[in-house]
Every structure is written in structure tokens, then in C-alpha cells.
Amino acid sequence: MSRRWLLFVLVGVGFIASIIVSRLGLIDQYVELVAMYVGINIILALSLNLVNGYMGEFSVGHAGFMAVGAYGASILSVRVFPAWAGVWIFPLAIIAGGVMAGAAAVVVAIPSFRTRGDYLAIVTLSFNMIVKSALENIDAVGGPRGFLGMERLTTLPWTFMWTVVSVWAIRNFVYSNIGRGVLSIREDETAGAAMGVDTRKVKLHAFVVSSFFAGVAGGLYAHLLQFISPRTFDIIKSTEILIMVYLGGVGSIAGSIAGAVIYTVLIEALRVLGQWRMVIMPLMLVLLMIYRPKGIFGFTEFRWFKPIASKKKDVAVTAAELINMTPRTAADGGQLLVIDGLTHYFGGLCALSDFNLRLDAGQIIGIIGPNGSGKTTLFNLISGYYRPTRGSIKLNGTEITRMPPNEINSLGIARTFQNIRLFNNLTVEDNVKVGMFNSVKYSAVAAMLRTRSFNQCEGKEVSDCTRMLLELFALEKYAYEPAKGLPYGLKRRLEIVRALATRPQLLLLDEPAAGMNPSETGALMELVHRIRDEFKLTVMVIEHHMSFIMGLCEEIHVLDFGVTIAGGTPDEIKSDKKVIEAYLGSSGVSRALKDT
Numbered sequence: 001m002s003r004r005w006l007l008f009v010l011v012g013v014g015f016i017a018s019i020i021v022s023r024l025g026l027i028d029q030y031v032e033l034v035a036m037y038v039g040i041n042i043i044l045a046l047s048l049n050l051v052n053g054y055m056g057e058f059s060v061g062h063a064g065f066m067a068v069g070a071y072g073a074s075i076l077s078v079r080v081f082p083a084w085a086g087v088w089i090f091p092l093a094i095i096a097g098g099v100m101a102g103a104a105a106v107v108v109a110i111p112s113f114r115t116r117g118d119y120l121a122i123v124t125l126s127f128n129m130i131v132k133s134a135l136e137n138i139d140a141v142g143g144p145r146g147f148l149g150m151e152r153l154t155t156l157p158w159t160f161m162w163t164v165v166s167v168w169a170i171r172n173f174v175y176s177n178i179g180r181g182v183l184s185i186r187e188d189e190t191a192g193a194a195m196g197v198d199t200r201k202v203k204l205h206a207f208v209v210s211s212f213f214a215g216v217a218g219g220l221y222a223h224l225l226q227f228i229s230p231r232t233f234d235i236i237k238s239t240e241i242l243i244m245v246y247l248g249g250v251g252s253i254a255g256s257i258a259g260a261v262i263y264t265v266l267i268e269a270l271r272v273l274g275q276w277r278m279v280i281m282p283l284m285l286v287l288l289m290i291y292r293p294k295g296i297f298g299f300t301e302f303r304w305f306k307p308i309a310s311k312k313k314d315v316a317v318t319a320a321e322l323i324n325m326t327p328r329t330a331a332d333g334g335q336l337l338v339i340d341g342l343t344h345y346f347g348g349l350c351a352l353s354d355f356n357l358r359l360d361a362g363q364i365i366g367i368i369g370p371n372g373s374g375k376t377t378l379f380n381l382i383s384g385y386y387r388p389t390r391g392s393i394k395l396n397g398t399e400i401t402r403m404p405p406n407e408i409n410s411l412g413i414a415r416t417f418q419n420i421r422l423f424n425n426l427t428v429e430d431n432v433k434v435g436m437f438n439s440v441k442y443s444a445v446a447a448m449l450r451t452r453s454f455n456q457c458e459g460k461e462v463s464d465c466t467r468m469l470l471e472l473f474a475l476e477k478y479a480y481e482p483a484k485g486l487p488y489g490l491k492r493r494l495e496i497v498r499a500l501a502t503r504p505q506l507l508l509l510d511e512p513a514a515g516m517n518p519s520e521t522g523a524l525m526e527l528v529h530r531i532r533d534e535f536k537l538t539v540m541v542i543e544h545h546m547s548f549i550m551g552l553c554e555e556i557h558v559l560d561f562g563v564t565i566a567g568g569t570p571d572e573i574k575s576d577k578k579v580i581e582a583y584l585g586s587s588g589v590s591r592a593l594k595d596t
């Protein structure tokens with residue numbers, strides 16, 4: 001039996017068992033109650049883990065979203081729906097509560113676009129406090145006295161079902177295109193944007209999905225306790241959810257489940273200690289943070305929660321097809337990139353001054369110059385990290401000068417970084433898949449429900465193309481290993497492959513041979529030639545290895561203190577007086593120049 005069917009059967013059996021057990025009263029009521037708390041807490045921990053673990057943000061006001069869902073669902077089931085609607089109104093009320101919490105998340109997500117870490121913690125903390133105070137001041141829902149009148153609609157089978165649905169949907173979200181975007185934000189937001197990840201969209205989705213499920217948990221909780229008050233959802237509740245997440249393991253579904261189970265059971269078991277348990281639990285957390293800061297599971301995931309690796313088959317996609325999968329705008333008069341008068345100041349320092357360039361499709365050009373001469377600044381301007389003080393950059397005739405990095409990438413410019421910026425904790429395969437962010441056409445909802453459009457797109461456009469790329473560049477052996485474990489040379493190579501996965505027209509390589517030995521450099525040169533020939537790419541490369549640059553480039557531009565001091569063929573550059581002068585100070589390079 002395949003794993004999928006086995007899971008299906010297990011869930012079915014569990015569901016039927018939960019019906020029988022609760023109908024016949026086979027277990028102690030208290031045990032049943034704790035089991036339901038466990039389910040609700042699993043949903044809470046998992047949903048918070050999406051933002052705090054997978055995305056690496058620090059949200060501390062999760063109970064605020066829970067409150068919105070709890071009050072929303074309760075108002076619906078008590079006040080809005082008529083009595084004859086019966087039990088079937090319950091799932092609708094729960095979903096509506098989740099939707100309300102999701103809507104509230106939009107408001108919180110916006111500051112998250114600009115702030116991270118401590119600031120986001122303050123924003124979410126404030127949100128939690130605002131929700132609590134608002135509820136205390138609304139008399140229609142009982143103000144500080146609380147809200148009651150809900151029937152006890154949350155049963156063991158309902159809890160079981162909602163827990164399974166939440167685990168399934170959040171797991172599906174994580175293992176999808178947006179999920180990979182979420183992970184890329186945790187690993188390296190800047191690199192993510194360079195690979196075309198729309199970080200705003202991703203953050204918004206993650207916050208909304210996370211809050212939706214917190215709202216669902218709130219609705220279930222309200223219809224279990226049959227009484228809620230603003231104090232139910234204070235900062236202590238938020239802290240409890242945080243403890244579960246960090247206890248179980250950040251960025252692991254199995255971890256969240258384990259954290260929720262252990263915490264809920266322990267807190268009940270420690271009831272005999274009275275007030276002391278409130279000392280013991282935080283103490284446990286402190287010990288955990290010291291000895292196992294990533295929680296019990298850390299980033300590791302239980303095998304069954306991971307997607308089933310597709311069987312190895314011959315990949316039918318060729319390099320040319322891969323590149324052609326994304327339609328391109330035809331080059332405007334043959335010129336791919338046109339830069340005019342590009343100037344950039346850092347305060348009073350002119351890092352790049354009046355830079356001009358006409359780049360034809362299919363060319364390989366080199367940018368050289370001593371350290372600090374503005375080479376990386378030029379790349380950062382082209383790829384959208386800096387907004388130039390003056391000047392314009394056009395790609396295929398389109399002005400891209402002030403566009404954000406992800407949009408520039410989706411128009412066809414990909415880059416690597418001077419200091420390698422891979423997504424270290426993601427596998428080699430997922431690093432490449434992040435690069436395909438914009439070739440994926442299914443929605444987040446389709447991903448959570450695993451619809452056909454999801455399966456087709458993940459199969460062909462994503463998995464096949466990834467495998468093709470990895471095979472083409474001899475990285476398939478490492479596909480399932482975390483990128484941080486790769487040898488140095490392969491890290492550089494993976495970064496180039498990841499950039500190729502974004503299906504660019506123009507590739508910017510910032511010192512790709514830095515730190516490489518001569519044989520590695522030779523292999524890299526071959527690789528860049530192949531990229532140009534097979535992928536029909538235009539390449540701009542910054543390098544200090546003169547033999548590399550001279551052997552590779554048809555045209556070279558020389559920068560010194562931000563000023564272009566020469567431009568021409570390798571032979572012209574080698575004999576240029578100004579170039580030799582500029583390099584005389586940095587003797588290593590001047591020697592290298594003479595050698596070639």
C-alpha cells in the first residue's frame with residue numbers, strides 16, 4: 001500500500017474511532033477534554049510556526065488572531081444564525097471566524113513588509129493588546145465580563161477533523177511554491193528577492209494562512225469552553241503558543257505537533273503543583289533554549305510529512321525548451337541592456353559615476369577594476385538593490401531603473417553574489433526551485449488543496465526542470481542535501497544554476513571565481529561558455545582573475561573610483577596606459593595583467 005493510502009486509512013480509522021469513543025463515552029471526560037485541547041493547540045502551534053519557524057519572523061501576538069476567530073464564530077453561532085440551522089452551521093461559523101482572523105492579518109502583514117525581528121514583535125504584541133482592549137470595550141459582546149451562550153459544539157470528532165485538515169493544509173502550503181518563498185525569506189530575504197520571489201506577496205499569504213488557522217482554533221476553543229472573555233486571549237495565551245512552537249522545533253510540522261502534545265499534557269499533569277507549574281514551564285523553556293535552541297525537532301521533519309520524492313525518470317526537457325518556456329519580449333533593436341549616465345552616491349562618496357553601456361544579446365562582457373571601484377555597486381543598481389542617484393537602465397527597451405529586485409528578475413535579469421548567498425538550510429534541489437518562483441502559475445489555495453493544476457505544474461515545470469538543470473551541471477548527486485554542506489566550488493556553481501532557474505536573459509556574475517584554484521577556474525570558464533551557447537544568455541561578469549576575464553570576454557570595461565577609465569577588447573585593455581596606471585597601485589593585478 002502506498003504511503004498516501006496508508007495515511008488516508010489511518011485518518012479514516014482515527015476519525016471513526018473518535019466518533020465511537022465520544023458517542024459511547026468510552027473514555028474519561030477529562031481525558032477527552034485534554035485530547036481536544038491537544039488538537040486545538042496543534043492547530044495553534046502549527047499556524048504560528050508558519051510565520052515564526054518557516055518564515056523566520058517573530059510574531060508574538062498570536063492569541064489576538066485566535067480572539068478574532070473565537071468572537072467571530074461565537075457571534076455567528078449565537079446571534080446571527082437562527083436556531084433551526086442546527087449543528088451544520090458550526091463548520092461554517094468556524095470557517096467564518098478563520099476568515100475574519102485572516103482579514104485582520106492583512107493589517108498586521110503590512111508593517112511586516114518593512115520591519116523584521118524586534119519591530120515586528122512589537123507590532124504583533126500591540127495587535128494582541130489592541131484586540132483585547134477593543135473587546136473589553138464592546139458591550140455587545142459582554143465587554144470585560146465575557147461572552148457566553150455558545151452551545152458545546154466542539155466535539156472530539158470535529159476537533160480531530162479540523163486538526164487533520166489544518167496539518168494537511170499547512171503542510172501543503174509549506175511544500176509549495178509560496179512555501180519555498182516563505183523559506184527563502186527566512187534563509188536570505190535579499191537573495192530570495194533576487195531570485196524573483198515577491199516577498200510582499202509571500203509574507204501576506206503566510207500571515208493570512210497562519211491567522212486563518214489561529215481563528216479556526218479560536219472558534220473551536222470558544223465552542224468547547226462555551227465561555228470566552230478578553231482575558232482568555234491575553235499575552236499569556238500568546239506566550240503559551242510560542243512555548244509550544246519553540247519546544248517542538250521551528251520549521252517542522254512534526255515539531256509543532258510534538259510541542260503541542262507535550263506542552264498540553266505536561267501543563268495538565270503539573271496541575272497538582274498549583275501555582276508552581278507556572279514557574280516550571282518557563283524554566284523548562286529556558287533550559288531548552290540553552291541546550292536545544294531549535295527545539296526538539298529543529299529543522300528536521302518526520303518523513304511522512306515530506307512530499308514523496310518523484311521516481312527517477314528520464315527528463316524530457318532540454319535546456320532550450322526550459323528557456324523557451326517563458327516567452328520573452330523581443331530585443332529592441334538588438335540591444336538587450338542600455339545604461340545611460342548611471343551615477344550613484346553613498347552620502348558624499350561617488351561609488352559610480354556616469355556609467356554608460358550598450359549590451360547586445362549573446363555577448364559576454366567583463367567589468368574589472370581595483371577593490372572599491374564600484375563594480376558591485378553597478379550590479380546592485382542593475383538588479384534593483386540600490387536606486388541610482390541619476391541615470392537610466394533599460395532592458396529590452398523597458399525602463400527598469402526604479403523597479404524592485406523581484407520584478408527586475410522576472411523581466412529577465414538574474415545575478416549571483418560576491419559573497420555566496422545560498423539558502424543554506426534548504427536542499428540543493430529547493431534552492432533551484434526557489435528560482436522558479438515566477439514560472440509557477442497555481443495559487444496558494446490550489447497548493448493547499450493539492451488540485452490538478454498544482455500537480456501538473458509542480459511535476460513538469462518545477463520538478464522536471466529542476467532535475468534537468470541539476471543533471472546538466474552535475475549537481476544531481478547532491479539534490480537532497482542541504483546547500484550549506486556543499487564544497488565551496490559547488491556552492492558557486494549552485495548559485496549560478498539557481499540564477500538560471502529564474503530563466504533570465506541576462507546573467508550577472510559577481511566574482512564567480514573568487515577563492516577558486518586554477519583548475520576550478522578553468523571549469524568555471526567552460527561553464528560560462530556553455531551557459532551562453534546552450535542557454536543563449538548574455539553575461540556580465542566581474543572578476544579579478546585576469547586570465548579568466550581575458551579568455552572569456554569579448555569586451556571589457558574598467559572602473560576606477562567609480563569612473564570608467566577604459567572600454568574595449570581584451571587586447572586594447574591590456575595595452576591601455578590608463579588601465580596599467582590604475583592597476584600599478586594594486587600590484588598583484590598589474591602583474592596579472594602583464595602575464596596574460
Ligand code: ADP
Pocket residue numbers: 346349351369370371372373374375376377378
Ligand atoms: P567593488 O565591488 O568594485 O569592490 P563596491 O561597488 O562594493 O566596489 O564599492 C564601491 C565603493 O562604494 C566603495 O568605496 C565602498 O566602500 C562603497 N560602498 C559600497 N557599498 C556601500 C554601502 N552600502 N554604503 C556605503 N558605501 C558603500
Ligand code: MG
Pocket residue numbers: 375376377418
Ligand atoms: Mg565587489
